[in-house]
Amino acid sequence: MTDDPERHAMKMARKKASRDKIMATKTDEKGLIIVHTGKGKGKSTAAFGMIFRHIAHGMPCAVVQFIKGGMSTGERDMILARFSDLCDFHTMGEGFTWETQDRTRDMEMARAAWEKAKELIRDERNSMVLLDEINIALRYDYIPIEEVLEFLATEKPHMTHVVLTGRNAKPELIELADMVTEMELVKHPFRSGVKAQKGVEF
Structure with a gap:
């Protein structure tokens, strides 16, 4: 490193002043529509990170899982047992869907999950509602995307955050969202014959 300490301090002071100026303009606050999508691992994991952050702050929140069935997962077991x-x-x-092989039943379950999701989002006591894997249900047209978009645009309380996860998020949902993160798959052990493992995938 060629910079001497004094030069480095001056550089960081300029950077801080610039950053502080930018931050001073960020005064709005609202509930966000957040989308986690992409082929990479971490969509639900990151969303549950925000749920646990809410819990840590004592802020009421809710989770609706659209696709995942009754198998035990660390996050669900901990929340049900302690929070x-x-x-x-x-x-x-x-x-x-490839496990159930019953489209009619899948659609009924997705519809029931969406009705529960709307109920939880309308309840302004919930600061955040996670709709885990809803993008899969939307991809297979189990729920009309137009209905979801209209609800989020017109009925979501102003200060409620809604997080929607799953691959292949619809372009219309991405357009509506305030924050979108696409998880990129670079490498995954599944391709090398390694199965999903406790504490990593569930």
């Missing part, structure tokens, strides 16, 4: 007073948790799916 059910702060997080209303609903697993409404019966597994991935």
Whole structure:
């Protein structure tokens, strides 16, 4: 490193002044529509990170799982055992579509999950509602995307955050969202024959 300490300090002071000026203009606050999509791992994991952050701050929140069925997962087990007073948790799916092989049943379950999601979002006590894997249900047209978009645009309380996860997020949802993160797959052990492991995938 060629910079001497004094030069480095002056450089960081200029950077801080510039950053402070930018931050001073960020005064708005509102509930965000947040989308996690892409082929990479981490969509639900990152969303649950925000749910646990809410719990840590004592802020009521809720989760609706659209696809994942009754298998035990670390996040669900912990929330139900220790934080059910702060997080209303609903697993409404019966597994991935290739496991159920019953489109009619899948659509019924997705519709029930969406009705529960609307109920939880309308409840202004919930600061955040996570709709886990809803993008999969939307991809297979189990729920009309137009209905979801209209609800989020017109009925979501102003200060409620809604997080929607899953691959292949619809372009219309991406357009509506305030924050979109696409998880990029670079490398995954599944391709090398390594199965999903406790504490990593579930």
